Amino acid sequence: MxxxxxxxxxxxxxxxxxxxxxxxxxxxxxxxxxxxxxxxxxxxxxxxxxxxxxxxxxxxxxxxxxxxxxxxxxxxxxxxxxxxDRQFIANELNVVEDASASSVPLLYGLLSHFLSSGEKGGKVFLKSSGASEPMDRAVRPVGEARRPGVPETHPAGKSGAEPFVLQGGYR
Incomplete structure (x- = not known):
């Protein structure tokens, strides 16, 4: 036993x-x-x-x-x-997906994009988003009104930059 x-x-x-x-x-x-x-x-x-x-x-x-x-x-x-909504997030991030990319999470596509751009020898320049700065200079919480006298910040993906296209093939 x-x-x-x-x-x-x-x-x-x-x-x-x-x-x-x-x-x-x-x-x-x-x-x-x-x-x-x-x-x-x-x-x-x-x-x-x-x-x-x-x-x-x-x-x-x-x-x-x-x-x-x-x-x-x-x-x-x-x-x-x-x-x-996934399309809302893609729009906010200024991302365009091809058909095969939509079958996996956006995070896979973003990672694939940056990994493949690194293979070409280029570095991606990152700058502070303002999230750690005082609230008057940071991105406003969702639904919060713009404060008088505070310059408008550009939401993610809306800076006028060209969108990048996410392609499948990373899973």
């Missing part, structure tokens, strides 16, 4: 082999977070850049079936329950 320790070990190995143990742990973490989350405390406004970044990450997580991680991201960040 098997000992309790042997049974525990066999059960753990069986759950790990099927991938169920990781899912159970993620589900428990998500449920604990939801139970501890104080819904009565108002969340700070979600800046536009964070909204777009979170949505890119959520699309990636759901595509890869990391549903519990996606649910924790949504709950913790204050991201809207209903995902943003």
């Amino acid at each position: 098997a000992t309790v320790t042997e049974l525990k070990s066999a059960l753990k190995e069986a759950l790990e082999a099927r991938g169920a143990l990781a899912q159970l742990k993620a589900r428990i973490r998500a449920e604990v977070f939801n139970a501890l989350d104080d819904k009565s405390e108002p969340r700070p406004p979600l800046p536009r850049e964070n909204l777009l970044i979170n949505e890119l990450i959520r699309e990636y997580l759901e595509f890869n079936k990391y549903r519990y991680t996606a649910s924790v991201l949504s709950a913790e960040s204050g991201q809207p329950e209903v995902p943003l």
Whole structure:
């Protein structure tokens, strides 16, 4: 007859082999977070850049079936329950997709674009988005009115630059 320790070990190995143990742990973490989350405390406004970044990450997580991680991201960040429209996000990022690119998350296309531009020897110049600067100079949270005397910032992808085209072939 098997000992309790042997049974525990066999059960753990069986759950790990099927991938169920990781899912159970993620589900428990998500449920604990939801139970501890104080819904009565108002969340700070979600800046536009964070909204777009979170949505890119959520699309990636759901595509890869990391549903519990996606649910924790949504709950913790204050991201809207209903995902943003993919075409809206692409427009905000000034991205044009070909037909094959639309079958995978936008994040894959963005990564592929920058990896392939790096193969040509070029470097991409990144500058601060203003997200860490004082609120008067940063991108306004979604829905917040423009403050008098504060210069208008250009939303992501609306600077007049040419859109880049995302092509498939990265999965």
